Amino acid sequence: MLSEPTTGIVTDPAPRSLREAWVALAGLSAVFLFEMLDNSILNVALPTIGRELHASTTVLQWVTGAYAVVFGGLMLAFGALADRFGRRRIMLIGLVLLGVASLATAFVTTAEQLIAVRVAMGVAAAMTTPGSMALAFRLFADDGLRVRATTLISTVGLVGLAIGPTAGGFVLAIAPWQVLLLVNVPVAALAIIGVRFGIAADDPAGLHRDPVDVLGAVLGTATVVFALVAPTLFVNEGASAWAPWTATAAAVVAAVLFVVRERSVRYPLLDLKLVAHPLVSSGLAFKAAAGLATAGLGYLVTLQLQLDWGWPPALAAAGMLPQVVVLVAGGAFVSPFVRRVGLEHAAWISAAAVVAGLAVYGLFSRFGYPWVAIALVLVAAGMRVVGVVAGVNVLRGLPENRTTIGAALTDTATEVTSGAGIATTGTILAALFTGDIATTHWTVRQTAEFREAVTVAGLTLTIVAAALVAWGFVRSRRV
Incomplete structure (x- = not known):
């Protein structure tokens, strides 16, 4: 007789092998593939994008930088929302947003529009990427299977990271650069199918009902955003410029306020x-x-x-x-x-x-x-x-x-x-x-x-x- 899982995610017995959970793992692997493949495959196309959209070097930097900053800044907030309202639910919403934002690439005519698309994709990544590990962990009751599942998911992503630049170069030789982002559409579709049919909806017992700490989310996001922007400013403008130090100071102040908030509020983020x-x-x-x-x-x-x-x-x-x-x-x-x-x-x-x-x-x-x-x-x-x-x-x-x-x-x-x-x-x-x-x-x-x-x-x-x-x-x- 199989014991009931202790993770609170499903009411069926926990899978006893990776094969029993292959549908879910395929979907979660597709999520991680998107994160790893996205920036690596796009970097190859930056010179082409710059010529076709008449973008400066600074603007091109924000084509990739906007995604990274939004992604990194919003992960904590969406992680807290997922634990409150449902991990699978937030994951599926993020995957739909990813598909829609990727489709919008076909209609981009300016660099500013492309940056807006990248921001939307960063939001989608923040909604989905942490959930891929959390759902894989909660899918199994055994730590050994958890390690094997996480290894499988990360391996798929790393393969995408490795082949991204080469694949992107081949695609650019025969197709417009927009195809590099449109490839996220089938990836998102695969992930939606795997998550929707391979993972049961969260058991309410596995979620919390604490109020959302909105101010904590804002301060946490600000801390991470400034912490991610500051290194780029140091590299681009040098340590003698005022901008990187201002961003660093803002990150420190936001971090201090975040800690004070989380230590004093009844329901912290x-x-x-x-x-x-x-x-x-x-x-x-x-x-x-x-x-x-x-x-x-x-x-x-x-x-x-x-x-x-x-x-x-x-x-x-x-x-x-x-x-x-x-x-x-x-x-x-x-x-x-x-x-x-x-x-x-x-x-x-x-x-x-x-x-x-x-x-x-x-x-x-x-x-x-x-x-x-x-x-x-x-x-x-x-x-x-x-x-x-x-x-x-x-x-x-x-x-x-x-x-x-x-x-x-x-x-x-x-x-x-x-x-x-x-x-x-x-x-x-x-x-x-x-x-x-x-x-x-x-x-x-x-x-x-x-x-x-x-x-x-x-x-x-x-x-x-x-x-x-x-x-x-x-x-x-x-x-």
Whole structure:
């Protein structure tokens, strides 16, 4: 006799295998595929979009930036709404919005209209992406199946991330750029079918009935939005400009007000006592370290291969293949590794691998590509595991009626620290490198400055990531 599931999502017995839940997993995988495929496939088309829509470099930056800022800023708010009004319901509404916004691309004639479409798609992503992990977690009663389901979903997304640029290039050779966004329509349709018919409506017992903390949602959104905008401003305008510091100050003020609000209101958007749970706080620390490392390392390696070593773009893309291969193929090793060492140990061991990869890059990357490849492999391997197990641990540490905001919290931590990683590397490069970094021919002095900046930036990221992992490790030992 099967026991009733303890997740509160369905009244039928929990699936005993991934195969029994294949319809739901297909839909949830399509959701994650959209998130991973979207920006990677669109970046290839930015020069074409700029020519056809007569868009400046700044406007083109907002074609991708508007999506990221809206997506990151609204995840907490929609995560809280999903836990209050129904995870499947919010997911389906977001998928319909995604399909409609993607269809609107066919009628875009100006860059401003395209940015509006991207904003709508960012809202849709905020409504759907955290829910994909929360629903996958709640679909199963067994932690092993939860890990396998999350690994499967993330692998599908990472395949989309890997093939996105190449597929986008082929599409642009035979079709207009609008097709790259119209592909989201069938993806959304597949996700709607999978979620609608594979996942039962939420049991009211698995939802909470607390009033929505509107002011907390506004302050939380403002905090994340300013935190995501500030790194871009630091990279584009430099540390001497007033705009990045103003955005940073606004993020700090909004964060302080958010904490004060959440500590004082009776029904907070995010109960900070829950965040302090060892499983939750350690998982967030590990996810933050991975986000910081992956974004910072990717930014540095791209510049090093093309600007310092003079590799053409195609060869530089090939130079990133070790990371892509590990991210995609590494999914097969996540579950066996977790079974061998356990969820808690898997989280900190994989996070430590990320730190080790950063240290290798910071200390040895100037001695040749093999060291860069080793760094890419270590960071990718660590991120592949920690991306699954840290997220599962966060949800394990939360009440059943707060799982979606927990998933949103892990995604938000990754988004914010990814921006911080790029801002840190960009600021250090700007401080140590004299002249225009994009010039074709560097002087001997500029080459030495760049290599010094790479070492300083790599080791700075290593220290910060190591501090996050150490703190997460200490917290995880209290589980």
